[in-house]
Amino acid sequence: MLRKASSSVAQSGLTGPVDIPDPVREDEPKDLRSRWQRFRRSAGGTVRGLPRVIKLAWEAGPVMTVLIALSALVSGLMPTGTAYVAKLLLDAVVAAVQGRSGTGRIVELAALEFGVFTATAISTALTNAAQQLLQERMTLSIRHRVMAHASRLDLQFFEDSESYDQLRQASQEAPQRPVSMLTSALGLIRTSITFASMVALLVSVSPLLAAVALLAPVPAFISQSKYGSRAFLLTLFMSPIRRRMDYLNSLVTTDTYAKETKLYGLGPYLVDRFRRLGQNYYARERRLTMRRNFVGTAWSLLSTLAGSGIALYIALEAVAGRLTIGDLALYTAAAAAVQTSVQGLFNGFSGMYENNLYLDTLYQFLATSPRIAPPPDPVPLPEPVRGHIEFQDVSFSYPGSDERALDGVSFEIRPGETVAVVGRNGAGKSTLIKLLCRLYDPTAGRILLDGVDLRAFDPDELRTRMSAMFQDHVTYQGTAAENIGLGQLSALDDRARIEDSAARAGVGERISRLPRGFDSPLGRWFDQGVSLSGGEWQKIALARAFMRDAPILVLDEPTSALDAAAEHDLFARLRTLSRGRTTLYISHRFSTVRQAEKILLFDRGKLAEEGTHEELMSSGGEYAALFTLQAAAYLEEAV
Numbered sequence: 001m002l003r004k005a006s007s008s009v010a011q012s013g014l015t016g017p018v019d020i021p022d023p024v025r026e027d028e029p030k031d032l033r034s035r036w037q038r039f040r041r042s043a044g045g046t047v048r049g050l051p052r053v054i055k056l057a058w059e060a061g062p063v064m065t066v067l068i069a070l071s072a073l074v075s076g077l078m079p080t081g082t083a084y085v086a087k088l089l090l091d092a093v094v095a096a097v098q099g100r101s102g103t104g105r106i107v108e109l110a111a112l113e114f115g116v117f118t119a120t121a122i123s124t125a126l127t128n129a130a131q132q133l134l135q136e137r138m139t140l141s142i143r144h145r146v147m148a149h150a151s152r153l154d155l156q157f158f159e160d161s162e163s164y165d166q167l168r169q170a171s172q173e174a175p176q177r178p179v180s181m182l183t184s185a186l187g188l189i190r191t192s193i194t195f196a197s198m199v200a201l202l203v204s205v206s207p208l209l210a211a212v213a214l215l216a217p218v219p220a221f222i223s224q225s226k227y228g229s230r231a232f233l234l235t236l237f238m239s240p241i242r243r244r245m246d247y248l249n250s251l252v253t254t255d256t257y258a259k260e261t262k263l264y265g266l267g268p269y270l271v272d273r274f275r276r277l278g279q280n281y282y283a284r285e286r287r288l289t290m291r292r293n294f295v296g297t298a299w300s301l302l303s304t305l306a307g308s309g310i311a312l313y314i315a316l317e318a319v320a321g322r323l324t325i326g327d328l329a330l331y332t333a334a335a336a337a338v339q340t341s342v343q344g345l346f347n348g349f350s351g352m353y354e355n356n357l358y359l360d361t362l363y364q365f366l367a368t369s370p371r372i373a374p375p376p377d378p379v380p381l382p383e384p385v386r387g388h389i390e391f392q393d394v395s396f397s398y399p400g401s402d403e404r405a406l407d408g409v410s411f412e413i414r415p416g417e418t419v420a421v422v423g424r425n426g427a428g429k430s431t432l433i434k435l436l437c438r439l440y441d442p443t444a445g446r447i448l449l450d451g452v453d454l455r456a457f458d459p460d461e462l463r464t465r466m467s468a469m470f471q472d473h474v475t476y477q478g479t480a481a482e483n484i485g486l487g488q489l490s491a492l493d494d495r496a497r498i499e500d501s502a503a504r505a506g507v508g509e510r511i512s513r514l515p516r517g518f519d520s521p522l523g524r525w526f527d528q529g530v531s532l533s534g535g536e537w538q539k540i541a542l543a544r545a546f547m548r549d550a551p552i553l554v555l556d557e558p559t560s561a562l563d564a565a566a567e568h569d570l571f572a573r574l575r576t577l578s579r580g581r582t583t584l585y586i587s588h589r590f591s592t593v594r595q596a597e598k599i600l601l602f603d604r605g606k607l608a609e610e611g612t613h614e615e616l617m618s619s620g621g622e623y624a625a626l627f628t629l630q631a632a633a634y635l636e637e638a639v
C-alpha cells in the first residue's frame with residue numbers, strides 16, 4: 001500500500017503544482033491494541049526477511065559470515081566486560097588507598113583491562129574488515145543476479161512501466177540493501193547482548209537500579225520511534241518528487257536534450273521548476289528534522305533527569321558506605337550503555353524494517369519468470385529452416401490494453417519470398433514483427449514456421465534463425481567492427497565476414513575512411529570516438545543484421561534515415577542480399593515497396609489488402625490511394 005502511495009503523484013512533473021501532499025495515513029491505528037498488532041505485523045515481516053539475507057551472506061562468503069557473527073557476539077559482551085573490570089579496578093584502588101590490600105591486585109586488574117581493550121580493538125577491526133569485504137561480495141553477487149535475471153525476462157517486462165520501475169529499483173536501490181540489513185541485524189544482536197549483560201550486571205548490584213536504568217530511556221525511545229517512522233514515510237512520499245527533480249536535471253544536463261531545450265528556450269523554465277521543487281522538498285525535510293530533534297531532545301531530557309536522580313542517589317549511598325565507589329562507576333557506565341543500547345535496538349530494528357521493504361522489491365523481481373519460455377518438450381528446428389511463415393487468425397493486445405494491435409490477421413509467406421508491410425502509423429506493423437520474432441505471443445490464433453507453431457520451439461533457438469533490425473536500433477559504444485560483429489557473437493573476430501556485411505549494407509567504404517578503419521571507436525563515450533550521422537548508424541545496424549546467415553530476415557523501416565541514393569541502392573540490391581531467405585520489411589516509402597514480391601497493407605490492426613504492387617494498384621484500394629498520394633507529392637515537387 002505504501003509503495004502505491006509513493007507512486008501516486010501522477011502528473012508528468014513538467015507542469016502542475018510543485019507542492020508535496022501530506023502523507024495520508026488513514027489506517028494509522030489509534031488505540032493501543034491495534035498499534036501493538038501493527039507493530040507485531042511489521043516486526044514479524046522484518047524478522048522473516050532475515051533468513052534470506054543470511055542465506056545470501058552465506059553464499060557470498062561462509063567464513064566471513066561466521067567471522068562477523070562471532071565478532072558481533074564478542075563485541076556485544078565487551079562494554080559490559082570493560083565496565084566490570086573498571087569497577088573491580090576502582091574498588092581495588094580504593095582498598096589499596098585505605099590500606100586494606102596491596103598493589104598486586106591493581107596490576108593484575110590493569111593487565112586484565114588491557115586485555116579487554118585489546119580484544120575489543122581486534123574484534124572491531126576484524127568485524128570492519130569482514131563486513132567491508134562481505135559487502136563488496138554480496139553487492140556484486142546481487143547485481144550479477146539482477147542482471148542475469150533481467151537478461152532472461154520477456155520484452156513485455158521492459159515495455160510495462162510498472163515492472164520496468166521494479167527492475168530499476170532492483171538494480172539501483174536493492175543491491176546494497178541485504179548488506180545493510182545484515183549490518184542492522186548484527187547491530188541488533190550486538191546491542192541486545194550488551195543490553196542483556198548490562199542489565200544482568202546492574203541487577204547484581206541493585207535490582208531497583210536495574211529497573212530504573214531500564215525505564216529511563218523509554219520516553220526517548222517512544223519519541224524516536226514516532227519520528228523515525230515518519231521520516232521513512234516522508235522519504236517514501238518524496239521519492240516521486242526526487243524522481244521529477246532528477247528528470248528535470250537530466251533534461252538540462254544531457255547532450256541529447258540540449259538541442260531542444262536550447263531551441264525552445266526551456267532552460268530557465270526547467271531550472272526554475274527544479275528550484276521550486278527543491279525548496280518544497282527542503283521545507284518538508286526541515287520541518288521534520290527540527291521536530292524530530294527538538295521534541296526528541298525534550299523527551300530524552302526526561303530520561304536524563306531520571307538518570308541523574310539515580311546517579312545522585314547512588315553517589316549518596318556510596319558516601320554512606322552502602323555501595324562501593326566501583327558500584328558507582330559501574331552504574332554510571334551501565335546506565336549510559338543501557339540508554340545507548342535502547343537507541344541502538346531501535347535504530348537496528350527500524351533499519352531492518354526499511355531495508356526489508358526494498359528487499360521485498362528485489363525478491364519480487366527475482367521471482368518473476370519469463371512467460372515466453374521453452375516448452376517442456378521443445379520441437380527441434382528443421383534443418384535447414386525453409387522459412388515458410390503462416391499467420392492463422394492472429395490477434396494481439398498489449399498487456400493492460402483493451403485495444404487490439406492486431407485483429408484476426410491471416411497470411412502466408414512462401415520460403416524465400418520478399419514481403420513488404422505497409423500501413424499508417426499505429427496500424428500494427430511493428431507488433432507483427434515482435435510476434436514473428438516471438439518477443440510476444442499472440443493473444444489468439446497461431447503463427448507457424450515451416451508448419452510448426454512457434455510456441456513449440458525453444459525461443460532462443462528460434463531467434464538464432466532470425467535476423468532482425470528494429471526501428472529503434474542500438475548504437476553500441478564500441479568499435480565499428482564490434483558494432484557489426486555483435487550481430488553474430490560467434491563471428492565477432494571474423495573480420496572478413498564483418499567487412500562483407502558492412503559492404504552489403506553500403507557502409508564499408510565509410511568505415512574504411514575512419515581514422516582507424518574498422519577499429520575506430522564509435523560514439524561519444526570515447527575520447528576519440530567518431531560521431532556518425534543518423535543514416536550511417538542505421539547502415540551499421542543493417543550490417544549487423546546481415547552478419548547472421550539466418551533464413552529469415554526482418555527489417556523494420558531499414559531505410560528511414562537513409563538518403564535517397566542510399567535507399568535506392570539498398571533496395572536495388574535487396575533481392576540479391578536476401579536471396580534464399582524469407583524477407584519481411586516495413587516501409588513507409590512506396591517507391592521501395594513496389595519491388596516486393598508481395599505487399600501486406602495493414603489498417604488499424606487488420607490485414608486490409610494483400611498482393612503484388614500491380615494487383616493492389618489495379619484493385620484501386622487504400623494502397624493505390626496512398627501510392628498515388630506519395631507519387632503525386634513527388635511529381636508536384638518535380639514540376
Ligand SMILES: Nc1ncnc2c1ncn2[C@@H]1O[C@H](COP(=O)(O)OP(=O)(O)OP(=O)(O)O)[C@@H](O)[C@H]1O
Pocket residue numbers: 159398399401405423424425426427428429430431432
Ligand atoms: N509496448 C506497447 N504497449 C502498449 N501498446 C503498444 C505498445 N507498442 C505499441 N502499442 C500500440 O499498438 C498499436 C500498434 O503499434 P505498432 O508499433 O505496431 O504500429 P506501427 O504500425 O509499427 O506504427 P509506426 O508506423 O508508427 O511505426 C499502436 O496503437 C500502439 O499505441
